[in-house]
Amino acid sequence: MFRKDRSDEPIYWGLFGAGGMVVAIVLPAIIIATMGLTHSVFDTAMFANVILSPVFSLAFIGIMILCTWHALHRIYHTLHDLTIHVGTLHHIIIYGLALLISLAFIGCYLIILFKNFF
Amino acid sequence: MDLEKSTSKPMTMDLEKSTRKPFVRPVEANWWTKKGFYLAYMLREGTCLLVLAFVLEMLGLYIMTALHISDIQHMNQAGAKSLVNYIEFLGHPAMIVFNVLVLIAVLYHAFTWFPLMPKATRVIIKDRKSGLYKLLEGKYLVALLVLAFVTVTVAGVIFFYYPQLIAKLLTPLGLFEDSLKSMFGKGLPF
Amino acid sequence: MADKMKITVQRYRPEQDQGPWDQSFEVEYTRETSLLEALNQIKDTQEPTLSFRWSCRMAICGSCGMMVNGVPKLACKTFLRDYAGQEMRIEPLANFPIERDLVVDLSDFIEKLERIKPYIIPKKDEPQPGEQREYIQTPAQLEKYRQFSMCINCGICYAACPQYKINKEFLGPAALTLIYRYNEDSRDGGKEERMKLVNQDTGVWSCSFVGYCSECCPKGVDPASAIQLGKVESAKDYLISMFKKGE
Numbered sequence: 001m002f003r004k005d006r007s008d009e010p011i012y013w014g015l016f017g018a019g020g021m022v023v024a025i026v027l028p029a030i031i032i033a034t035m036g037l038t039h040s041v042f043d044t045a046m047f048a049n050v051i052l053s054p055v056f057s058l059a060f061i062g063i064m065i066l067c068t069w070h071a072l073h074r075i076y077h078t079l080h081d082l083t084i085h086v087g088t089l090h091h092i093i094i095y096g097l098a099l100l101i102s103l104a105f106i107g108c109y110l111i112i113l114f115k116n117f118f
Numbered sequence: 119m120d121l122e123k124s125t126s127k128p129m130t131m132d133l134e135k136s137t138r139k140p141f142v143r144p145v146e147a148n149w150w151t152k153k154g155f156y157l158a159y160m161l162r163e164g165t166c167l168l169v170l171a172f173v174l175e176m177l178g179l180y181i182m183t184a185l186h187i188s189d190i191q192h193m194n195q196a197g198a199k200s201l202v203n204y205i206e207f208l209g210h211p212a213m214i215v216f217n218v219l220v221l222i223a224v225l226y227h228a229f230t231w232f233p234l235m236p237k238a239t240r241v242i243i244k245d246r247k248s249g250l251y252k253l254l255e256g257k258y259l260v261a262l263l264v265l266a267f268v269t270v271t272v273a274g275v276i277f278f279y280y281p282q283l284i285a286k287l288l289t290p291l292g293l294f295e296d297s298l299k300s301m302f303g304k305g306l307p308f
Numbered sequence: 309m310a311d312k313m314k315i316t317v318q319r320y321r322p323e324q325d326q327g328p329w330d331q332s333f334e335v336e337y338t339r340e341t342s343l344l345e346a347l348n349q350i351k352d353t354q355e356p357t358l359s360f361r362w363s364c365r366m367a368i369c370g371s372c373g374m375m376v377n378g379v380p381k382l383a384c385k386t387f388l389r390d391y392a393g394q395e396m397r398i399e400p401l402a403n404f405p406i407e408r409d410l411v412v413d414l415s416d417f418i419e420k421l422e423r424i425k426p427y428i429i430p431k432k433d434e435p436q437p438g439e440q441r442e443y444i445q446t447p448a449q450l451e452k453y454r455q456f457s458m459c460i461n462c463g464i465c466y467a468a469c470p471q472y473k474i475n476k477e478f479l480g481p482a483a484l485t486l487i488y489r490y491n492e493d494s495r496d497g498g499k500e501e502r503m504k505l506v507n508q509d510t511g512v513w514s515c516s517f518v519g520y521c522s523e524c525c526p527k528g529v530d531p532a533s534a535i536q537l538g539k540v541e542s543a544k545d546y547l548i549s550m551f552k553k554g555e
Contacts, residue, residue, distance in 0.1 A: 005504070009513035010546035013539060023169055024228035025267045029274025031172065031221045035214055036279060037205050051183050061180070067173050074166035077516045081163065083147040083474055104177055108184035115187040139322035140405035140413050145473055153378060156470060159518045234517060238536035 012073050012095065019070025022063050030063070054113055061105040068105075072098040162230045168223040171216075179204060232263045310336040313388050315346060317358065318399040320406050328399075328406065331355070337388040343398070344372055344383035347410075360410035367526055370462030374410050375399040380467035382526045402467040416476060417463050420483040424502055426490060431497030449494040456489035456534050458527045465521035465531050471514050478514040479505060481521040481531035488534040491541070503545050512538040 050056050076094045080086050150156040182201040189201075207213060236259045276283055313335050320328040333354055335346045344362055351358045363369040365384045372383040377397050388396070404412035434441070465481035466472050472480045479487075487506055491499040506512050515535045522532040 006507045006546070006549070007509040007511070007513040007542075009509070010539075010543040013513070014543060020227070020231055023224055024231045025263070025270050026274075027169070027172070027224050028221060028228070028267070029271045029278075030176075031217055031224060032271070032275055033278040034175070034208060035217045035221075037208050051180075052187075064173055064176055064180075067169055071166040071170035071173065074163050075170070078160075078163045078166070080474065081150065081160070081470065081516065083145060101173065101177060105180060108180045111184040112187055137323040138407070140407055141320055141322070141327060142405045143402070149470060149473060155520050155523065156518070159470075159520075163516070234519065234536075237519075237522075237530065237533035238540065240537055 012069070012076075015066065015069035016073035019066035019068070019073075022066045023070055026063055027067060052112065057109055057112055061109045064105050065102045068101045069098050158230075162227065165223040165227040168220045169227070172220045172224075175208070175213075179208070228267060232260050232267075235259055235263060310338055311388075311392065313337050313346070313391065314395045315350070316395065316397045317347075317350070317410070318397075319358070319409050320400075321357070322408055330397075335388075339387075339389050341388045342384050343374075343376065343381075343386040343388065343396070346388055347383060347398070358410075359408045368460060370460035373401045373462045373464045373467065375402055375467065380464040380524050382462060382464070385526050401463055403469070403473045404463065404466070412463075414463050417461075417466055417480065417482070420479055421461060421486070424479070424483050424487050424490075424505060425498055426486045428490065428493060428496045429498030429501065430495075434497070443495045445494055452494075453489045453492040456485050456492075456529060458529050459485060459489075459531075460527055462526065464524050464526060465529075468520040468524040470518055470520070471516060475510070475514060477510045479511050481515075481535065484512055484515070484538055485529060485531040485534035488538050488541075503542065506538055507542050507545060512542050515539070 051060070072094050076086060076090065079090060079094075084090075150160040182204045186201045208217075236256050239255065239259060314332060315335055316330050316332045318328045319325070319331050333350045335341075335349055337346060342365075344365060347358070347360055348362075351360075360372065360374070360383070362372040362383065364371070367382050367385045370382075373380060374383055375381075375398065376383075376386050377391075377394075378399075380401060383398075398410065400406045400410045400412045404414060404416070407413050428443075430441075459482055461482060463482070465485075469478075469481055472478050484506065487502045490496050491502055512535050515532075517532060517536060519532045522530045525531060
């Protein structure tokens with residue numbers, strides 16, 4: 001995108017590929033769990049206990065961040081498929097949004113992690 | 119130079135005598151609606167919209183958790199009201215319907231994703247005729263991915279809906295008791 | 309007993325037509341009649357001015373690619389019996405400019421084929437072309453690229469590819485497949501040169517894995533697979549370049 005001689009796609013494609021695998025294998029379980037969050041024995045307190053576990057929480061944000069890059073990479077290419085000419089501006093907005101969502105997850109993780117310890 | 123010019127001319131023919139008028143068919147933005155194969159592809163790409171929406175739903179949940187982390191730690195339900203509200207919002211019938219749609223989209227993604235994977239992998243280790251490399255190629259790879267999907271989904275459902283089952287299975291063996299305890303807080307919920 | 313088939317052919321005569329138009333024909337066919345034979349029958353007995361390319365009649369020259377009911381196919385490998393009870397609509401190969409009737413201008417594809425150097429480039433430390441040299445290759449080494457060397461350059465994958473439709477700068481399925489085919493050849497030393505084309509936005513990275521090229525390929529080459537494998541190679545190349553100085 002920014003270089004003439006070599007595309008930077010390998011970065012985004014790598015994240016997209018890893019994300020695609022996560023969406024296919026892990027996300028269905030998370031969606032099913034979310035649907036039962038209010039009804040299952042897995043109540044709010046237990047939810048909190050899981051989310052407070054640094055390991056579980058890290059795995060959770062890892063999954064979510066990969067899903068984000070996967071989804072936004074596909075949106076980027078689908079714009080092109082709809083014959084919308086994607087330029088530098090589209091690139092910055094779409095991957096910028098992916099970065100923003102990723103940072104939000106990381107920020108929340110750090111808050112949870114530090115509050116957990118202090 | 120003159121020689122080069124004179125030899126290149128017959129290649130393009132004499133333009134004055136040529137009736138060449140190549141017709142270029144226009145590219146329509148709705149090309150993907152014209153063929154079932156293309157439509158299936160666009161649907162596959164379209165699943166990402168619902169994935170993104172679900173990620174935002176989870177981000178909301180995660181932000182709520184982070185904001186009320188102290189209250190949650192002390193099981194202060196009153197203080198954690200907005201988190202409880204958010205979880206109740208996730209249980210709203212409209213949200214359940216939405217999540218079912220997300221699930222359908224994600225399953226469609228999964229079952230278009232797995233069959234394409236073998237095309238992107240080629241494991242050739244010395245001799246093609248022997249070795250476990252076969253498990254990473256062709257239909258074996260697809261089977262392996264489907265197996266991973268089934269395992270994670272079933273394990274996830276048991277973990278979230280029937281944690282008692284895990285405890286029943288693992289406690290007599292004395293396995294993972296500590297990690298289960300630390301995960302679920304002071305006491306196991308079962 | 310011969311059955312009858314209605315075949316509608318898209319015509320375009322540059323010296324008199326503003327754009328393409330349809331002309332329908334009735335042809336008799338038997339179990340063995342291929343579309344190419346049917347078109348020749350039309351040309352011989354009904355419409356002598358109908359233009360289309362063909363040569364070998366046996367799916368090896370790659371000349372007779374055309375759209376059959378919207379699907380790119382070789383006319384010689386398409387049989388009327390498979391369309392019994394339906395009508396057939398024949399158009400020139402999609403995504404290429406129409407020269408006349410079913411003849412398209414493939415020069416963009418041919419230029420790309422030339423650009424990727426689809427021949428063995430000797431390794432630097434080995435004897436150069438013209439020198440006496442025996443190239444030894446084991447069956448296992450052959451297997452690495454054999455499938456991808458079956459391409460007959462018919463252009464059907466370009467007609468199947470929406471990414472080429474949208475962006476004609478895209479190197480396209482066949483060219484990228486041939487790059488992979490030569491890069492994986494144990495006798496070849498031109499990988500570094502060809503990777504420069506692969507690594508660009510118009511190289512493998514224009515592909516979004518629609519997969520229709522592999523669906524349509526009359527020789528079972530599976531270009532989509534070659535491109536995905538090319539992406540893996542390009543990603544490796546990208547990582548290496550990050551740690552190399554002066555790149």
